[in-house]
Amino acid sequence: MITGEDLILACSAIGAGLAVIAGIGPGIGQGIAAGYAASAVGRNPGAKSDITSTMLLGQAVAETTGLYGLLIAFLLLFVKPLI
Amino acid sequence: MELVSTAGAAVASNDLGFMIKGLFKYELFGQELWITTTHVSILIIDVVLITLFLLTKKKMKNPDEVPKGFQNVVELIVEMLDNMVKGSLGDNAHKFANYIGSIFIFIFISNISGIFGLRPPTADYGVTFPLGILSFLIIQFNNVKHNKFGAVKSLMDPIPLFLPVNIIGEIAVPISLSLRLFGNVLSGTVMMALIYGLLPVFLRFGIPSVLHVYFDLFAGAIQTYVFCMLTMTYVNDKISDA
Numbered sequence: 001m002i003t004g005e006d007l008i009l010a011c012s013a014i015g016a017g018l019a020v021i022a023g024i025g026p027g028i029g030q031g032i033a034a035g036y037a038a039s040a041v042g043r044n045p046g047a048k049s050d051i052t053s054t055m056l057l058g059q060a061v062a063e064t065t066g067l068y069g070l071l072i073a074f075l076l077l078f079v080k081p082l083i
Numbered sequence: 084m085e086l087v088s089t090a091g092a093a094v095a096s097n098d099l100g101f102m103i104k105g106l107f108k109y110e111l112f113g114q115e116l117w118i119t120t121t122h123v124s125i126l127i128i129d130v131v132l133i134t135l136f137l138l139t140k141k142k143m144k145n146p147d148e149v150p151k152g153f154q155n156v157v158e159l160i161v162e163m164l165d166n167m168v169k170g171s172l173g174d175n176a177h178k179f180a181n182y183i184g185s186i187f188i189f190i191f192i193s194n195i196s197g198i199f200g201l202r203p204p205t206a207d208y209g210v211t212f213p214l215g216i217l218s219f220l221i222i223q224f225n226n227v228k229h230n231k232f233g234a235v236k237s238l239m240d241p242i243p244l245f246l247p248v249n250i251i252g253e254i255a256v257p258i259s260l261s262l263r264l265f266g267n268v269l270s271g272t273v274m275m276a277l278i279y280g281l282l283p284v285f286l287r288f289g290i291p292s293v294l295h296v297y298f299d300l301f302a303g304a305i306q307t308y309v310f311c312m313l314t315m316t317y318v319n320d321k322i323s324d325a
Binding site: 053056057060061063064067068070071074078 | 102259262263265266267269270273305306308309312313316
């Protein structure tokens, strides 16, 4: 017998899974940033530290959207706001 | 984030070891409040930091001409922080080096405290949101101080119709700053707890240390750097243009 609470739990789990699909975008973006940083270091090895810090800053900002999805997943799984 | 809501009574049902746990309950003005693991972690970190600062102060009263040992390490850290602030703020660096250096050390020690078995305080939104608010206040204070009425004018940038959009843009800064730090540290904490839960007891020594280096040390250092760099970038945005 499936109660309403069970149904909400199951749907929350599915929703959490769907929410972390948001990780695709930042993954691609961070990869592109790292690739361009690598080619920039190849062209100008002297500016390695500047390039690295700029790359990390950009990647961290790009990561934020993925983290929002992750936080939604955490909320659905552990805080259970819908029950 | 009401991650603390399950503290105490009902925590046993899904205790995976990364939730904030309530340790001590008290009432204030009819409100039920908890002393949680976050408070304990912050207290331990503060005691450690204050001890280090007092040791530094005692040492620097009569410093060695040629630094060695403890003095060397402290000078290295201070020099690194000063260079980081100078790199992005330039001539205004001396005004902000204190604040940026302080939050850098606090956030860094907080993030890596997972290595020492504490629950990182920055994995609690109640800690990162005040940090974001502090940065927001610093940004806006310098905005008003430097631009005077230009601060209000910049809110209605192209045309006054954009006022609500620009206000939302300003308010989003502390929220995104704090959520970024919170999300990264929380995800590291959750991953470590899940890995500890998966491994059998005799494998829990040794193997997770590699992952601790990644999730706690690497991600923690990067996020600390990013928090400070973004704060400085936003401040520089407000005070650099004439």
